Amino acid sequence: MTKEALFEQIQQKQSFLCVGLDTDIKKIPTHLLDTEDPIFEFNKQIIDATKEFAVAYKPNIAFYEAMGAAGWASLEKTVNYIPKDIFTIADAKRGDIGNTSSLYARAFFDNMNFDSVTVAPYMGSDSVKPFLEFKDKWVILLGVTSNEGGKDFQFLKADGKPLYQQVMETSSRWGSDQNMMYVVGATRPEYLKDIRRIIPNHFLLVPGVGAQGGDLKAVCENGMNDQCGLLINSTRGIIYASSGKDFVEAAHQEARKLQTEMASFL
Numbered sequence: 001m002t003k004e005a006l007f008e009q010i011q012q013k014q015s016f017l018c019v020g021l022d023t024d025i026k027k028i029p030t031h032l033l034d035t036e037d038p039i040f041e042f043n044k045q046i047i048d049a050t051k052e053f054a055v056a057y058k059p060n061i062a063f064y065e066a067m068g069a070a071g072w073a074s075l076e077k078t079v080n081y082i083p084k085d086i087f088t089i090a091d092a093k094r095g096d097i098g099n100t101s102s103l104y105a106r107a108f109f110d111n112m113n114f115d116s117v118t119v120a121p122y123m124g125s126d127s128v129k130p131f132l133e134f135k136d137k138w139v140i141l142l143g144v145t146s147n148e149g150g151k152d153f154q155f156l157k158a159d160g161k162p163l164y165q166q167v168m169e170t171s172s173r174w175g176s177d178q179n180m181m182y183v184v185g186a187t188r189p190e191y192l193k194d195i196r197r198i199i200p201n202h203f204l205l206v207p208g209v210g211a212q213g214g215d216l217k218a219v220c221e222n223g224m225n226d227q228c229g230l231l232i233n234s235t236r237g238i239i240y241a242s243s244g245k246d247f248v249e250a251a252h253q254e255a256r257k258l259q260t261e262m263a264s265f266l
């Protein structure tokens, strides 16, 4: 998907909501367990309930890998079920030596037809560039992550600047704002002003709203640019809003609530 197509969808839906599909067999409503593929059935119903508000879906690959071959099958069915005009993110946090990264890229872009994949920057340029060789596909590089341990390395000074800034400055030259985005956790909105000075035009994937307590308002006020520039993710806050038979309605309401708030910033 192109950046223009993504922005068009954001304008149409008045939303920049990304719904995470971290589907855990232990957490889905028990009445689904009798169906042929409970993980896919849950995802299908969540997608149907939220697609009018969502501009992106982000399955976290761990939840599918943990189920073995059956999990990969559920993931493939899920990606194929997502409407084609909605942006898809394989949250896999990959990155390895060049020839291995090429195969990760083929797995998610050619085989599964995702629009994007999350990548860890630690192994440097040759671990990231293979993902950038696919037309209209995106790398979403970890920048400032939402978790507590994000502090362990990302803010250490390297050549006088925090490491995450070095990562953004250097890596943004490997591609462009047409094929790279960055992860910035919603729990750390205080870094967004500095980040926007380094990468004013890139989209940011912002997880951490909802269950992790991130601040949507602060993210919007400090992180938006003239093409929105944000995909804000919520996973558990939407997909597990209810564990009962009303989970579809509960997910719909939670997604709608976030969309309404987002619309006020557009």
Ligand SMILES: O=C(O)c1cc(=O)[nH]c(=O)n1[C@@H]1O[C@H](COP(=O)(O)O)[C@@H](O)[C@H]1O
Pocket (backbone or CB within 6 Å): 020, 022, 060, 091, 118, 144, 145, 146, 147, 183, 184, 185, 207, 208, 209, 210, 211, 212, 233, 234, 235, 236, 237
């Ligand atoms: O890359 C990510 O998506 C990600 C980066 C980050 O810094 N923090 C973070 O929570 N995530 C992912 O975003 C999702 C957050 O889920 P919830 O906390 O349930 O909304 C999970 O799939 C995480 O793996």
